[in-house]
Amino acid sequence: MKRIIIFLVFLCSSYFNYAGHAKSGVITYKCIGPNMYEATLTFYRDCNGVNPGNTFSMALEADNFADNLLLQIVSIEDVTNYISSFSSACGNGSGSFGVEKHTFKGTFTLPPNSGVIKLSIRRCCRTLSTNTFSTFNSFAYSLFLKTVFNSDLSVCNNAPNFENELDLIVGQTMFTSLSLAATDPDGDTLTYELSPPLDNDGVEVQFIPPNSYLNPLTGVSPANIDLNTGLLSFSATNLQAAPIGILIKEYRDNIEIARYYLEHYINSVPLGFDEPAYIGADSSQALDLDITMTQAGASVVETDGKSLELTAGDSFCFTLDFNDDEGGNISTTSNASEILIGATYTTVNNGTNNLTAELCWTPTNADTGIHHVTFSAYDEGSSQIILRRDYIYSITVNENTFGVDNFERQNIKVYPNPVINSVFVSGLEESAEYYLYTIEGKLLKKGTVINNESIPIREITSEVLFIKLITKNQTEFKKLIKNQT
Numbered sequence: 001m002k003r004i005i006i007f008l009v010f011l012c013s014s015y016f017n018y019a020g021h022a023k024s025g026v027i028t029y030k031c032i033g034p035n036m037y038e039a040t041l042t043f044y045r046d047c048n049g050v051n052p053g054n055t056f057s058m059a060l061e062a063d064n065f066a067d068n069l070l071l072q073i074v075s076i077e078d079v080t081n082y083i084s085s086f087s088s089a090c091g092n093g094s095g096s097f098g099v100e101k102h103t104f105k106g107t108f109t110l111p112p113n114s115g116v117i118k119l120s121i122r123r124c125c126r127t128l129s130t131n132t133f134s135t136f137n138s139f140a141y142s143l144f145l146k147t148v149f150n151s152d153l154s155v156c157n158n159a160p161n162f163e164n165e166l167d168l169i170v171g172q173t174m175f176t177s178l179s180l181a182a183t184d185p186d187g188d189t190l191t192y193e194l195s196p197p198l199d200n201d202g203v204e205v206q207f208i209p210p211n212s213y214l215n216p217l218t219g220v221s222p223a224n225i226d227l228n229t230g231l232l233s234f235s236a237t238n239l240q241a242a243p244i245g246i247l248i249k250e251y252r253d254n255i256e257i258a259r260y261y262l263e264h265y266i267n268s269v270p271l272g273f274d275e276p277a278y279i280g281a282d283s284s285q286a287l288d289l290d291i292t293m294t295q296a297g298a299s300v301v302e303t304d305g306k307s308l309e310l311t312a313g314d315s316f317c318f319t320l321d322f323n324d325d326e327g328g329n330i331s332t333t334s335n336a337s338e339i340l341i342g343a344t345y346t347t348v349n350n351g352t353n354n355l356t357a358e359l360c361w362t363p364t365n366a367d368t369g370i371h372h373v374t375f376s377a378y379d380e381g382s383s384q385i386i387l388r389r390d391y392i393y394s395i396t397v398n399e400n401t402f403g404v405d406n407f408e409r410q411n412i413k414v415y416p417n418p419v420i421n422s423v424f425v426s427g428l429e430e431s432a433e434y435y436l437y438t439i440e441g442k443l444l445k446k447g448t449v450i451n452n453e454s455i456p457i458r459e460i461t462s463e464v465l466f467i468k469l470i471t472k473n474q475t476e477f478k479k480l481i482k483n484q485t
Contacts, residue, residue, distance in 0.1 A: 021049025022123045022143035023099065024166045024243055026262035027058070028159035029119065029147065030185070032416045035110045039119055040103065041071055041145075044079070044167040044265060046127040047090040047098035056104045061118045062151075065111060069119075071104035079165045081386045097129075099167045099265075110151055120146035122200060129267070132216060132242040134206040141205050144198035149250075149258035156415045157257060158185040160248065163335045164376060167265040169385045170236065175221060177233040178264070179390035180246075181374040183338045185417055185479070188252045189369075192230035194223065195247035197263055216244045217266060229372045229392040236268035269385075291318040291393075295360070299398075307394035314400075315362035322355040322377050330355045331378045339373050340395070341366075341466060341477055363397040366477045371395045414467060418481035422454040425469065435468040436460070457482065 025043040032038050041056055056071040080088035080098040088098030110117065124142040126133075133141060149157060163181035170176045182190055196204040196213040210218065217223050221235035223244060232244070243263045250258040293302065297314030310316060322330045329352055336345040336359055343361035357375070372394050379387040412427040425432070428451040436445040436457065444460055449469075457465070465480040 021045040021052065022126050024263040024265040025121075025143065025145050026162060026166060026260060027119050027121065027145050027147040028161070028260070029149070030158045030416075030418060031156035032107065032418070032420075034156070035112065035114075035151075036107065036416075037110070038105060038107050039069060039071065040105050041121060042162075042166070043102045043104065043121075043123070044165075045100050045102060046129060047078075047080075047088065047093075047100055049127055052102055052123065056121060056123075058106065059118070059120045060108055061120070062110070062114045062116065064114060067108075069106045069108050071106040073102060074105050075101075075103045077101045077103075079167060081165075081169055081388065082384060086384055101165065101167075114151045116148060116150050118146060118148045120144065120201060126243075127241075129241040130243065132207055132211045132240060134208050141199045143263070144200050144203075145263065146198075146201065146261045147259070153255060154252060154257040156413070157188075157250075157252075158417060159258065159260065160184045160190060160250070161338070163333075163338070163374070164390065166262065167267075168388060169267045169269055171385075171387060172239065172268045172270045173219075173235060173237055174387075175233070175235045177231055177390055178388070179232070179374040179376070179392055180230050180248075180264075181335045181376070181390070182230060182248070183335055184250065185481075186252070187369075188250050188257070190230065191227055191249045191251070192225050193227065193247050193249075194225055195245040195261060197243045197245040198261065211242070213245050216242050217268065226392075228370075229394065231390065231392045232264070234266075236266070238268065239270065240266070240268040242266055291320055293318045294358070306392070307396070309396040309398065310363070311398050312363050312365045312368060312400040315360070317358060317360040320357045320359070320375065322357070323353075328379045329353055331380075332357055332375060333378075334359075334373065334375045336373045336375075338479075339371050341479055361395070363395075364475070364477065365399055366475065367397045368399045369397060371397070412469060412476050414469075414478045414480065417478075418483045419457065420483050421458040422456050423467070423480060424452060424454050425449050426452050428469075428471065430471055433470045435470075437466045437468065438462045438464070 023044040023046055028040045029037045045052055054073040058069045058071055060067045060069050078088055078090040079101045082088055087093040088095040090098035090100045122142050122144045126141045126143055160182040164179060184190060194214055199205050215222055217234050217236045217240050219235040219237045223234040225232045243265050246262050246264060248260040249256055295317035299311035299314045300308060300316045302308045322332060331351045332347060334345050336343050340361045345359050347357045349355050372392050375391045377389050414423055414425055431448050431450045434447055434449050437443055449455055460482060463482050465482055467478045467480055469476040
């Protein structure tokens, strides 16, 4: 065992030590008021390269204007997926390599009728740890990221939130499945596809054949991304360090309103002596969840082992057994509480080899549609790194045509979200009763609101809220993020 770990450290000391620093990232935004937005750049860097500094220049372009937005650093986090007994190269650490996540933010206001907005950054230079490009000159390729949204079609839109990191060390030859754990605050539909990594707008980086943006990693199982869930799966057979370009399209009422061009970075290193945690009995593929249904209403139908369908107002509970055939300790996270409003996700013995989890949910008609929930398993076994494998379970909620929510729906919007002092309600054709709850279901405030009227919530300290709006024809649930000032 010691011989294997020493070999891995030696390999990584020569494999990751380069002067370039840009690895991967994504640009997102959130609406903070009428025509007002906060932009966020999540930037991943190689800790053996240069520091990106405390500011970042972002290009802001539209048909009727162009500007540069100076983003400010708000946080720096070491996200190297090492076990706790190993040190990374970040923050003057003693390790051979490491990855930091730098988060930058800035606000901007759009002129009326701005139409299509493009946010973009270009940063030289990409990390030279990459060995799938046709050149290894650190100044040959820059990292170019962009996000495009239609401000007229999507008034006060919010970009998706990404719960999982966009940089990961994985085991060579091991089957890996990764999820971005994307959650759209407005409930819009997202699709996913592989996309070329960019050196500049419209300028693709060049790969060494047989690698390409559609085949970024050489392996027994080529890289593949699910169009609807975004689950990225592959098995890299060589020592590889490569960015994977991903294009996410956002749809509202079947109309495309935004595109997000992001990059995910993968480092494949030799392990050969540990398998990540998995759910169920099939550790070679580990895509089918072997769940145990503990409660199922009359309408609940399990379709293919990794999805179910039910009618609004009905309920279900199921347990998931996480296993490691080599006895490693396993922990888990999930975006279930963000995806499924009112759901409960609980774990027992988290961080042990006897981990179980339970998901329970009773959807309403406001939840009609398809919901993709991510479960992430982390295995701190005998290797130097924490191995991660992600799973996606899809839940389809059908409208209950006999329930209390069977109404002709109004286009009700609650904004801004996230909110600081007051939240506004628009799209009401009549007055509505409102109820504000904590994520645990505790009632904080109630009252009556009319169209375009604000609801003061400055005094509320909870960071996650749910607002319930009731008119004579409709009931709406919305999730709110409360920023504290």
